[in-house]
Amino acid sequence: xxxxxxxxxxxxxxxxxxxxxxxxxxxxxxxxxxxxxxxxxxxxxxxxxxxxxxxxxxxxxxxxxxxxxxxxxxxxxxxxxxxxxxxxxxxxxxxxxxxxxxxxxxxxxxxxxxxxxxxxxxxxxxxxxxxxxxxxxxxxxxxxxxxxxxxxxxxxxxxxxxxxxxxxxxxxxxxxxxxxxxxxxxxxxxxxxxxxxxxxxxxxxxxxxxxxxxxxxxxxxxxxxxxxxxxxxxxxxxxxxxxxxxxxxxxxxxxxxxxxxxxxxxxxxxxxxxxxxxxxxxxxxxx
Amino acid sequence: xxxxxxxxxxxxxxxxxxxxxxxxxxxxxxxxxxxxxxxxxxxxxxxxxxxxxxxxxxxxxxxxxxxxxxxxxxxxxxxxxxxxxxxxxxxxxxxxxxxxxxxxxxxxxxxxxxxxxxxxxxxxxxxxxxxxxxxxxxxxxxxxxxxxxxxxxxxxxxxxxxxxxxxxxxxxxxxxxxxxxxxxxxxxxxxxxxxxxxxxxxxxxxxxxxxxxxxxxxxxxxxxxxxxxxxxxxxxxxxxxxxxxxxxxxxxxxxxxxxxxxxxxxxxxxxxxxxxxxxxxxxxxxxxxxxxxxxxxxxxxxxxxxxxxxxxxxxxxxxxxxxxxxxxxxxxxxxxxxxx
Numbered sequence: 263x264x265x266x267x268x269x270x271x272x273x274x275x276x277x278x279x280x281x282x283x284x285x286x287x288x289x290x291x292x293x294x295x296x297x298x299x300x301x302x303x304x305x306x307x308x309x310x311x312x313x314x315x316x317x318x319x320x321x322x323x324x325x326x327x328x329x330x331x332x333x334x335x336x337x338x339x340x341x342x343x344x345x346x347x348x349x350x351x352x353x354x355x356x357x358x359x360x361x362x363x364x365x366x367x368x369x370x371x372x373x374x375x376x377x378x379x380x381x382x383x384x385x386x387x388x389x390x391x392x393x394x395x396x397x398x399x400x401x402x403x404x405x406x407x408x409x410x411x412x413x414x415x416x417x418x419x420x421x422x423x424x425x426x427x428x429x430x431x432x433x434x435x436x437x438x439x440x441x442x443x444x445x446x447x448x449x450x451x452x453x454x455x456x457x458x459x460x461x462x463x464x465x466x467x468x469x470x471x472x473x474x475x476x477x478x479x480x481x482x483x484x485x486x487x488x489x490x491x492x493x494x495x496x497x498x499x500x501x502x503x504x505x506x507x508x509x510x511x512x513x514x515x516x517x518x519x520x521x522x523x524x525x526x527x528x529x530x531x532x533x534x535x536x537x538x539x540x541x542x543x544x545x546x547x548x549x
Numbered sequence: 550x551x552x553x554x555x556x557x558x559x560x561x562x563x564x565x566x567x568x569x570x571x572x573x574x575x576x577x578x579x580x581x582x583x584x585x586x587x588x589x590x591x592x593x594x595x596x597x598x599x600x601x602x603x604x605x606x607x608x609x610x611x612x613x614x615x616x617x618x619x620x621x622x623x624x625x626x627x628x629x630x631x632x633x634x635x636x637x638x639x640x641x642x643x644x645x646x647x648x649x650x651x652x653x654x655x656x657x658x659x660x661x662x663x664x665x666x667x668x669x670x671x672x673x674x675x676x677x678x679x680x681x682x683x684x685x686x687x688x689x690x691x692x693x694x695x696x697x698x699x700x701x702x703x704x705x706x707x708x709x710x711x712x713x714x715x716x717x718x719x720x721x722x723x724x725x726x727x728x729x730x731x732x733x734x735x736x737x738x739x740x741x742x743x744x745x746x747x748x749x750x751x752x753x754x755x756x757x758x759x760x761x762x763x764x765x766x767x768x769x770x771x772x773x774x775x776x777x778x779x780x781x782x783x784x785x786x787x788x789x790x791x792x793x794x795x796x797x798x799x800x801x802x803x804x805x806x807x808x809x810x811x812x813x814x815x816x817x818x819x820x821x822x823x824x825x826x827x828x829x830x831x832x833x834x835x836x837x838x839x840x841x842x843x844x845x846x847x848x849x850x851x852x853x854x855x856x857x858x859x860x861x862x863x864x865x866x867x868x869x870x871x872x873x874x875x876x877x878x879x880x881x882x883x884x885x886x887x888x889x
Contacts, residue, residue, distance in 0.1 A: 296670030298618070347857055353669040357616060358813055358856045365806065365849035369842040482801065486681060489674045493667070527685040530678055534663060537675070541666035 263397055264519060270400060272515035276508030277408030278473065281466035282488035283495075283503045284415055285459035291422075291498045292431045292455040293349060295356045299364040301485030303460060306367055307333050307467025308476050312380055322382040322472050330464040337460030341453040349452070364481065371478035379475040388472070407469050411504065414462055419500050421458070431455055490533040496543030505544065509536075553884055559877040567875035578725055582718040590717060592835075594724035594789060596827055601731040601782040602804065603811040603823035605775045608735050610809075611818035612747045613771040616669075619676025621805050622660070622683045623653050623776045625798030627783030629687055632793055635705050637692075642701075642709055646723070646784045653780020654773050661772045665765065677801065684799035698794025706791060720789050727785055731778055736820065738774065739878055743767060751818075810852050816862030820876045825864050 286300050297303075307329055314325040340363075348355035390402040422428040433441040434451045442448055470476060470484070491510050495502030510529050517528020536544065581590055602620070609615040630649035634640040640648065660679055667675040688696040710716040738744055746767045749757035758764055783804075787793045797803075807830065815826025833851075837844040859866050867873060 296674065298674075344853070344857070353673075354610065354616060354817070355856055355860060357618075357670050357673055358809065359853050361618070361806065361809065362849040362853040362856070365802075365852070366846055369845040369849070372842050373846075482677075486674065486678055489671075490678065493671065493675075497671075523685075523689055527682065527689075530682045530685070533678060534682070537663055537666055 268515040268519045269512055272512030273508050274404035274408045276511030277411035279487050279491045279510050280411045280504040280507030282484050283491035285462040286488045287492045287503050289455055289459045292435050293452050298360040302364045302367040302481035303463045304467040304484045305481040307464040308471035309375055311468040311471050312382055315382055322384050322468050326468055330461050333464035334457040334461040337456040338453040341456035346449050368478050377477055379477045381475040382471040384472045415500050415504050493543055494536045496546035498547040499545050502545035564877040590721045594721050596831055597724040597728035598782055598786050600728045600827045602808045604731050604735055605779050606808045607812045607823050609775050613768050616673045617676040618673045618805050619680035620779055621799045621801055622680035623779035624783035624804040627653050627780030628787030628793050628798045631784035642788055646781055649784035650777045650781035654777030657773050657776030661769055680799050684795045688795040700792045723785055727782055814862055816864030819864050822862050822864040
């Protein structure tokens with residue numbers, strides 16, 4: 263039963279990892295930009311959530327109403343102000359500039375909030391659980407997180423393939439100059455993509471902050487999980503990202519079940535195994 | 550009658566002068582134990598080791614297009630190999646350093662086979678995953694202290710030299726020797742056929758492939774050489790520290806972020822860049838380190854501003870304006886006038 267439990271909890275944890283990964287996958291798909299500061303943005307969102315909940319005295323889930331637009335606005339401004347200048351054939355500028363941003367966010371958070379671990383409380387919902395047959399229990403909160411992940415990914419999928427904004431994303435991603443000739447403002451479209459990415463990051467960050475304790479230094483670890491989920495699932499495939507997150511969550515939980523010291527290692531090994539066998543991921547987008 | 554002939558030359562008065570000055574500087578640095586204090590020597594050793602790391606990262610990113618943010622994997626691996634060889638096999642640290650380098654190069658082979666499947670920025674984060682795997686794996690080895698690490702036994706440290714000042718001089722010379730070795734290896738590599746191929750690949754992958762250059766093999770060779778020398782540098786770093794732990798050995802800030810900063814400030818894709826970068830980095834560190842986190846904030850801002858405003862770094866910008874080059878690497882056509 264312990265094993266089945268570990269797998270179920272791993273699947274639910276995978277939802278959170280998919281949320282880490284979705285934003286990363288989205289901006290890579292649109293502008294081939296890999297955001298090294300992605301994990302630090304997740305932590306920043308968690309701290310913003312913490313500040314909003316403690317100042318206004320509201321539930322972290324309500325705080326999302328403020329954190330999501332704030333992060334989206336930050337994403338748009340950063341993209342227009344700094345990141346657009348780094349885009350081109352060379353991969354170094356975006357990599358190094360987001361690396362610099364990562365250092366700035368980590369140390370800025372350290373300065374403001376100190377290195378103490380923090381946690382947000384979502385009230386009685388945190389301990390509520392649903393009993394399943396066979397002595398299994400599923401936490402209500404992890405279940406909500408998983409369902410939100412599914413809804414977010416379905417939403418992104420819809421935006422990307424069914425909306426005018428998604429058409430702009432795909433057009434700019436395919437051929438920037440021709441998209442511009444058709445009247446699209448590349449800088450603006452990229453700004454919107456980063457805004458959407460950080461809106462998803464905001465949800466991921468607040469959920470992370472409810473689920474576990476966090477401190478300013480944990481960003482890079484979240485970036486790695488997100489990145490692994492993207493590669494396992496297959497580059498550019500949003501549903502693949504969800505499956506990648508689930509595989510990562512399940513392998514971590516199985517690893518932890520064998521030996522607590524192997525939790526993270528098991529996730530990394532699952533990632534390296536997929537890389538060795540299917541370098542383009544399990545479900546690469548056909549293009 | 551005056552005829553004009555042309556020849557291709559690599560050296561110039563500047564490079565010959567630079568070579569002489571360089572040799573004089575190295576000679577002065579070798580003599581440091583007789584003129585410098587203990588603290589100065591420690592600082593210089595640290596600069597030499599950072600210079601090695603920076604030159605090697607620059608070789609990967611600036612010449613081979615392999616942007617890695619996981620070089621701490623090899624720094625930590627080299628450090629741990631030094632400790633393991635010295636503690637379990639009773640190997641003298643001086644012998645263990647090159648052995649750590651060879652082991653580092655060997656372990657880089659399977660790593661490269663895996664990680665070369667990823668492109669560009671995904672390669673970068675993939676290398677980071679490898680470094681994490683190394684960190685978590687070494688944290689599981691209880692014989693090496695597990696998560697809390699271990700110290701180099703006093704007997705082994707004492708065995709290196711008869712007294713403390715001799716031991717400090719030895720580690721200093723090893724660090725200086727490492728930096729010189731790295732510079733010489735990279736210089737020779739860049740002047741060889743392999744270097745020509747690397748330059749061609751950097752300028753155009755498609756064109757160089759059509760000329761029959763095996764891009765994968767050239768990048769692979771560079772990656773293995775860089776990994777081996779990085780592991781040797783790592784062994785020296787932890788020989789100086791005398792203590793190792795997974796978090797210190799595989800620290801992304803210490804062994805990769807600062808190194809990237811050094812290369813970017815100095816000028817990526819030049820041999821001179823890392824030298825300038827190390828000097829600037831240590832000047833900043835020695836003057837601003839009292840500021841704590843603010844110092845790192847400043848470092849982050851400086852890195853972003855340099856990348857956006859002067860992506861070629863200090864030396865690259867200077868080179869672009871003046872054509873100055875201290876290491877004779879590029880070829881230029883020289884006009885010779887002669888009377889016949």
